[in-house]
Amino acid sequence: MFQKQGNMKTIIFLTTMAFGLYSVSLNAQARVAYIDSEYILDQMPEYRSAQKQLDALAQQWKDEIQKKADDIDKLYKDYQAQWVLLPEDQRKKKEEDITTKEKALTQYKKDKFGPDGELDKKRQNLIKPIQDKVFDAVQQLAKQSAIDIIFDKAGAVTMMYTNAKYDRSDDVLELLGINKKSDEKK
Secondary structure (H helix, E strand, O other), X not given: OOOOXXXXXXXXXXXXXXXXXXXXHHHOOOOEEXXXXXXXXXXXXXXXXXXXXXXXXXXXXXXXXXXXXXXXHHHHHHXXXXXXXXXXXXXXXXXXXXXXXXXHHHHHHHHHHOOOOXXXXXXXXXXXXXXXXXXXXXXXXXXXXXXXXXXXXXXOOOOOOOOHHHEOHHHHHHHOOOOOOOOOOO
16 A cells, blocks of 8 residues: 555556456446545654654664764774784784674664664554554545545556545545644645
8 A cells, every 4th residue: 555566566457457447337337536645644643753763763773873884984094004014913803803893884784774674673563553544444434435446646556637526535534533734735
């Protein structure tokens, strides 16, 4: 619902949807609506709070990475300044020390920001329950309003034109018990 997909998947999806809509229209008129999940999430205080937590955690780790990188840079500059004066065994020891710290920094970056890294896991823990809540509200809206198909304007399906009268994002927010922020929807 919230992730981008490749062009081929989008083409297959749209083709499937077109055939599906055609067959539904043969039997009865399909009721179609759309939502903007980004807009809905931006209206949710718990999402904004979770996003702030994630941003703060990411910034903390970026600061730690920068400090470690600065320490490694200082070690390297000190090594370069002393290189001429150092015996071969001390040179090798300093080179190994720098290389070890560089590898540790690379691993730290991967552990924090890589796929399945701590930031990704934290995002899953904080954001996924909120997304599930929105998904449940969308399902409830579809059942209550007898809507056959609901598209997500923020998702991978490109909507070349949308008529605002079919936008049900505010209805989802109402089902979630959330009042819109004072600034109007884009």
